[in-house]
Amino acid sequence: VSSFQFTPSRLEIEAGDRVIWRNAEGFHNVQADDGSFRCAEGCDREGGDGDPSAALWTVTRTFGSAGTVPYFCEVHGGPGGTGMAGVIVVRAGR
Numbered sequence: 232v233s234s235f236q237f238t239p240s241r242l243e244i245e246a247g248d249r250v251i252w253r254n255a256e257g258f259h260n261v262q263a264d265d266g267s268f269r270c271a272e273g274c275d276r277e278g279g280d281g282d283p284s285a286a287l288w289t290v291t292r293t294f295g296s297a298g299t300v301p302y303f304c305e306v307h308g309g310p311g312g313t314g315m316a317g318v319i320v321v322r323a324g325r
């Protein structure tokens with residue numbers, strides 16, 4: 232997370248893999264289009280605070296099932312790949 236973009240913006244993983252978002256600069260968070268997670272300094276509903284933050288936060292999430300997970304920064308982006316957004320493609324595991 233830097234310069235108002237997620238890098239890489241499209242990431243393919245296998246079910247069970249972990250994804251780590253690391254805020255390198257700026258005031259950001261990461262929120263799933265479907266609301267399944269909202270994170271920055273930890274995640275909402277999981278003991279953390281998903282409000283956008285300029286801290287150099289790191290968020291780790293495990294994606295257990297195949298599917299496509301679009302997400303965005305609620306300060307600089309929006310659902311549907313608008314602005315500062317990305318997508319994780321989770322393939323079925325072996």
Ligand SMILES: [Cu+2]
Nearest residue numbers: 259304306307
């Ligand atoms: Cu942002």
